[in-house]
Amino acid sequence: MSEILLVEMIERMSVAVTMALILAQTATFRRLVQQRVTGRDQLLLTLFFGLIGILGTYAGIPVNDALANSRVVGVMAAGMIGGPKMGLAAGLIAGGHRYLLGGFTAGACALANICEGLLAGYIHRRCPTRPIPWWLALAAGMAGETLQMMIILLMARPFAAALALVQEIALPMIVVNSIGLAIFMQIMKMARDAQRKVGAEQSHKALEIATKTLPFLRRGLTADSAEATARIIFATAGYDAVAITDTERVLAFVGAEAAHHAVPGAGLTRATRHVLATGRIWVARNRQEIGCRCGDCRLASAVVVPLVRAGLVVGTLKLYYTRANAVGDADIVFAEGIAHLFSTQLELAEIDQQAKMAARAKLKALHAQINPHFLFNTLNTITSLIRTNPDLARELLLKLSTIFRYTLHKTGRNITIAEELTQVRAYLAIEQARHGPKLKVVEDIAPHLVNCLIPSLTIQPLVENAIKHGLGPKEEGGCVWLTVREGAEAALEIVIADDGVGMDLTRHHPLRQPGNEAIGLINVHERLRGQFGPAYGLTVESRPGHGTTVTMRVPRGLEEVDDCA
Incomplete structure (x- = not known):
C-alpha cells in the first residue's frame, strides 16, 4: 500500500464531507427530516448525489491508467438515504460518467457503482433506524469497495494489470471511502438531530404559549382575545413585533411600529393579503416583501401564517423583526406550530359556541312545550277564582x-x-x-x-x-x-x-x-x-x-x- 496514496485520498475525501455539510443546510434536507419529500425533492437529491460521485471521480488520483477515487461515497449515500431507486439512479449517473471517461476499468467501475447503489438501498430498507448509523455505514462502505475490487478483477482486462491495480488501490480505497461514507452519514444524523431539537424547542415554546392563550382564544377571534394573545407571544417569543388580523383588519399589534400599524383603518399589508388569499405561510425577507404602506416603517422581515377554522382562513398571525433576512428555520417551525394550535383553539371555540346555541335552542324548546300548557291551566284557575x-x-x-x-x-x-x-x-x-x-x-x-x-x-x-x-x-x-x-x-x-x-x-x-x-x-x-x-x-x-x-x-x-x- 502506498502511504502517499492513502494520504492523498484522505485529502480528496474532504470534497464529499463538504457536500454533506451543504446538503444539511438545504430546505430539501429539512423536508427529508420531516418525511415530507416530494417527487421533485427526490429528483434533486438523486442529481445531488450523482454530482458528488462525479466530483469524487474528478478528485481521483491516477494510478496505472485508472483512478483511486471517492465516487462510492455519493452513490452509497444516495442509497442509504433514499433507498434502492435513488441508489440505482445515482449509480447510473456516476458510473455512466466514469464509463464515458474510458480506460481499461471503465466498464467494471460503472457496474460496480450500480451494484454499490443497490447494496446501499437494500441496507436502507432493512435498517429500522434513520439515518443509517455510522458504524453500519462504515461496514457497508467496506463491503461496497470490496465488491468493486472483485468486479474489477472479474471484468477488467488484461488481468495482470487489473491485479496490479487492485493491489495498489484496494486498501486505501476501502479504508478511506468507508470512513468517508461513515462521516457523511454521521453529518446527516447530526444535522437531523439538530433540526429535530430546534423543532422540539419551538414546539415546546408554542405549546406553552398556546396554553397561556387558551382562555382568550376560546372566546373566538375578537379584538380583545387577539390583543391578549399578541401580548403573550410578544412577551415570550422575543420578536420585535407581533400582530393578529382577521380577514379585513388588524385586530391587535404589539411592539415596534405599533404607532401606525395599530391605528384604526391602518389596513392590511401586502404580505397579509397574500396569505389570506392563498392560505399558505409567507416569509418576507425585506421591507418590500412585507408591503407596508408607511415608507419609514422599521419592520424589515416577517413570517406570516394563516389562521384556519373549519377549513377556512379566518385571519393571520404575523411575527416581525426589524432586521432584514432575520427569519430563520426556527421561526418558521415556531410560526407553523403556534398557528396550528391557535387554529385548533379557534375551532374549539366555534364548537363551544355551537354547543351553547344548541343548549339555548333546546331550553327554548322546553319552554315552548311547558309554558303554553302551564299557562292555559293557570289562567283557567285564575278565571275561576276571580269571582269566588x-x-x-x-x-x-x-x-x-x-x-x-x-x-x-x-x-x-x-x-x-x-x-x-x-x-x-x-x-x-x-x-x-x-x-x-x-x-x-x-x-x-x-x-x-x-x-x-x-x-x-x-x-x-x-x-x-x-x-x-x-x-x-x-x-x-x-x-x-x-x-x-x-x-x-x-x-x-x-x-x-x-x-x-x-x-x-x-x-x-x-x-x-x-x-x-x-x-x-x-x-x-x-x-x-x-x-x-x-x-x-x-x-x-x-x-x-x-x-x-x-x-x-x-x-x-x-x-x-x-x-x-
Missing part, C-alpha cells in the same frame, strides 16, 4: 308574572339556589291553588347552601314532573319533598321525591328511553352532563306504587356566567 276569591286570583297573577319574569331574565345563567327556589315556590303556589289540600310540599334546605350557584331552570322541571306524572294520576294527591344538601366530592345534591304512583324502571327508564312525558327530566340531565361531565346529572329511583326520587348532582363553586349564551 279575588285576592287569591290577584296573588296567583303576581306569581305567574314572577315565573315569566324569571324565564325572561334568568334563562341560561348560573344563579343562586335562593333565586331558583323563588321561581319554584311561585310555581308551587299556583299548583297548590289548583289542587288544594291534595298537594303538600315539604322543604329541607340547608341554609348555608342557598347562595351556591346552579344552572337556571333545573329544579322547577323536576318538581313539575313529580306533580304531573307522580301525583297527578292519584285521586287523593300526595306530597313532594324538596331537599338541598351537601354531596360527596364537593358536590351539591338536590333531591325531589314524591309518594306518587311510581314506575317500573326495568321496563322504562326516563333517562335511557326518554319520551314526551319526560322532556323536562331528560333536558335537565343532558344539560348538566354536557356542562359538567358524566359525574353529574340526574339519578332516578322508583317503584310502582311507592313514589319516585330524583337526585340532581352539580358541582359546588360555579361562577356566575352565562352558560348558554
Whole structure:
C-alpha cells in the first residue's frame, strides 16, 4: 500500500464531507427530516448525489491508467438515504460518467457503482433506524469497495494489470471511502438531530404559549382575545413585533411600529393579503416583501401564517423583526406550530359556541312545550277564582308574572339556589291553588347552601314532573319533598321525591328511553352532563306504587356566567 496514496485520498475525501455539510443546510434536507419529500425533492437529491460521485471521480488520483477515487461515497449515500431507486439512479449517473471517461476499468467501475447503489438501498430498507448509523455505514462502505475490487478483477482486462491495480488501490480505497461514507452519514444524523431539537424547542415554546392563550382564544377571534394573545407571544417569543388580523383588519399589534400599524383603518399589508388569499405561510425577507404602506416603517422581515377554522382562513398571525433576512428555520417551525394550535383553539371555540346555541335552542324548546300548557291551566284557575276569591286570583297573577319574569331574565345563567327556589315556590303556589289540600310540599334546605350557584331552570322541571306524572294520576294527591344538601366530592345534591304512583324502571327508564312525558327530566340531565361531565346529572329511583326520587348532582363553586349564551 502506498502511504502517499492513502494520504492523498484522505485529502480528496474532504470534497464529499463538504457536500454533506451543504446538503444539511438545504430546505430539501429539512423536508427529508420531516418525511415530507416530494417527487421533485427526490429528483434533486438523486442529481445531488450523482454530482458528488462525479466530483469524487474528478478528485481521483491516477494510478496505472485508472483512478483511486471517492465516487462510492455519493452513490452509497444516495442509497442509504433514499433507498434502492435513488441508489440505482445515482449509480447510473456516476458510473455512466466514469464509463464515458474510458480506460481499461471503465466498464467494471460503472457496474460496480450500480451494484454499490443497490447494496446501499437494500441496507436502507432493512435498517429500522434513520439515518443509517455510522458504524453500519462504515461496514457497508467496506463491503461496497470490496465488491468493486472483485468486479474489477472479474471484468477488467488484461488481468495482470487489473491485479496490479487492485493491489495498489484496494486498501486505501476501502479504508478511506468507508470512513468517508461513515462521516457523511454521521453529518446527516447530526444535522437531523439538530433540526429535530430546534423543532422540539419551538414546539415546546408554542405549546406553552398556546396554553397561556387558551382562555382568550376560546372566546373566538375578537379584538380583545387577539390583543391578549399578541401580548403573550410578544412577551415570550422575543420578536420585535407581533400582530393578529382577521380577514379585513388588524385586530391587535404589539411592539415596534405599533404607532401606525395599530391605528384604526391602518389596513392590511401586502404580505397579509397574500396569505389570506392563498392560505399558505409567507416569509418576507425585506421591507418590500412585507408591503407596508408607511415608507419609514422599521419592520424589515416577517413570517406570516394563516389562521384556519373549519377549513377556512379566518385571519393571520404575523411575527416581525426589524432586521432584514432575520427569519430563520426556527421561526418558521415556531410560526407553523403556534398557528396550528391557535387554529385548533379557534375551532374549539366555534364548537363551544355551537354547543351553547344548541343548549339555548333546546331550553327554548322546553319552554315552548311547558309554558303554553302551564299557562292555559293557570289562567283557567285564575278565571275561576276571580269571582269566588279575588285576592287569591290577584296573588296567583303576581306569581305567574314572577315565573315569566324569571324565564325572561334568568334563562341560561348560573344563579343562586335562593333565586331558583323563588321561581319554584311561585310555581308551587299556583299548583297548590289548583289542587288544594291534595298537594303538600315539604322543604329541607340547608341554609348555608342557598347562595351556591346552579344552572337556571333545573329544579322547577323536576318538581313539575313529580306533580304531573307522580301525583297527578292519584285521586287523593300526595306530597313532594324538596331537599338541598351537601354531596360527596364537593358536590351539591338536590333531591325531589314524591309518594306518587311510581314506575317500573326495568321496563322504562326516563333517562335511557326518554319520551314526551319526560322532556323536562331528560333536558335537565343532558344539560348538566354536557356542562359538567358524566359525574353529574340526574339519578332516578322508583317503584310502582311507592313514589319516585330524583337526585340532581352539580358541582359546588360555579361562577356566575352565562352558560348558554
